[in-house]
Amino acid sequence: MEEITVNLHNHSDISDGTGNYYEIAQAGLNAKIDVLIITDHNVVVRGKDSYYYREGNKLLLLIGEEINDPIGVPGNHLIILNSSREYASAASDPQTVIDSVNKEGGITILAHPFENAKKQLHMKSFPWSDWSAHDFSGLEIYNFMSQFKCGVTNFFSLPGHYLRPINFQMGADENTLAKWDELLSMGYRVSGFAGSDSHRFQKKVGPKTFKIFDYELTCRALNNHVYIPKPLVGDVEEDKKVIYAALRNGCFFVGADMITSTAGFSFRADTETGIYYSGARIPIGNSATLKIRIPEKSICRLISNGKVYKQWESVQSVPITITEPGYYRVECYLPYKNKLRGWIYSNPIYFFKG
Numbered sequence: 001m002e003e004i005t006v007n008l009h010n011h012s013d014i015s016d017g018t019g020n021y022y023e024i025a026q027a028g029l030n031a032k033i034d035v036l037i038i039t040d041h042n043v044v045v046r047g048k049d050s051y052y053y054r055e056g057n058k059l060l061l062l063i064g065e066e067i068n069d070p071i072g073v074p075g076n077h078l079i080i081l082n083s084s085r086e087y088a089s090a091a092s093d094p095q096t097v098i099d100s101v102n103k104e105g106g107i108t109i110l111a112h113p114f115e116n117a118k119k120q121l122h123m124k125s126f127p128w129s130d131w132s133a134h135d136f137s138g139l140e141i142y143n144f145m146s147q148f149k150c151g152v153t154n155f156f157s158l159p160g161h162y163l164r165p166i167n168f169q170m171g172a173d174e175n176t177l178a179k180w181d182e183l184l185s186m187g188y189r190v191s192g193f194a195g196s197d198s199h200r201f202q203k204k205v206g207p208k209t210f211k212i213f214d215y216e217l218t219c220r221a222l223n224n225h226v227y228i229p230k231p232l233v234g235d236v237e238e239d240k241k242v243i244y245a246a247l248r249n250g251c252f253f254v255g256a257d258m259i260t261s262t263a264g265f266s267f268r269a270d271t272e273t274g275i276y277y278s279g280a281r282i283p284i285g286n287s288a289t290l291k292i293r294i295p296e297k298s299i300c301r302l303i304s305n306g307k308v309y310k311q312w313e314s315v316q317s318v319p320i321t322i323t324e325p326g327y328y329r330v331e332c333y334l335p336y337k338n339k340l341r342g343w344i345y346s347n348p349i350y351f352f353k354g
């Protein structure tokens with residue numbers, strides 16, 4: 001399997017971001033990621049999926065959408081990928097949208113579902129409230145800008161967060177992780193996604209303009225590491241199909257690359273019938289061995305059915321034999337600036353009684 005880096009959830013100047021597609025693609029090339037997905041608010045742009053090249057590197061820019069109902073309850077932001085239709089006008093009815101996108105083979109992700117920005121700074125929160133919704137592809141378990149908004153406690157802490165945003169990223173949102181485990185325990189197949197929610201907001205204070213934050217910074221900070229069967233070939237349509245299939249199937253992990261690169265992490269199951277990766281749904285048979293490779297020593301947890309199944313530290317590779325059906329996913333934590341940070345979140349491997 002090939003591992004590629006996909007940065008998701010970026011806003012351009014077509015909605016409320018400040019960079020155009022070319023500038024955002026250059027930021028992605030600087031950060032040396034493979035794929036950057038733009039999801040502007042309530043607008044879908046056709047025919048702009050494209051490769052950008054520079055100095056032997058290539059970046060695939062893909063265009064999705066983030067919809068919400070502008071006159072209804074604030075929140076319920078839904079990211080839609082790999083769809084050929086415009087759904088903004090139907091945003092007040094998320095379930096109809098989710099069902100329709102599923103029929104197309106597209107992807108739906110509940111964006112920043114438990115966002116809770118600090119009120120003191122008058123930053124707005126846009127959580128998900130329609131929990132009657134089901135059959136969506138995933139939850140945005142880690143949103144870079146939400147971590148920023150939720151971490152700034154008061155006006156005086158703002159400069160520190162602005163100057164050193166990485167220092168204040170603690171990991172995936174705890175409430176979202178709990179909801180994810182709840183849904184997985186109920187038998188839903190739901191993937192965990194990372195989103196930058198990058199806008200490059202610009203604030204003018206006197207003669208100085210502050211950028212919150214450069215697209216390049218968020219491209220380096222937090223990514224989806226996606227497994228594909230063979231390297232990208234450089235053909236937009238062909239590569240798009242492979243990337244969206246892997247994202248839809250949950251064949252990826254979330255990596256907080258800002259701490260140190262998460263590339264090289266691997267989580268797989270060896271069974272009598274073959275080798276399987278995140279997102280696979282497989283019969284348990286007599287037994288299965290989970291093999292986890294971690295790029296650096298860290299505190300790791302194997303989570304199953306809402307509980308920590310096993311925890312270990314300072315080991316790079318661990319085989320774990322399992323015999324019980326259920327979902328299994330991995331979380332890794334690393335100390336950074338004297339605090340433990342969420343570093344890697346795998347998507348689950350699902351076992352059922354064969």
Ligand SMILES: [Zn+2]
Pocket residue numbers: 066077111112126
């Ligand atoms: Zn949003």
Ligand SMILES: [Zn+2]
Pocket residue numbers: 009011066111197
């Ligand atoms: Zn957004």
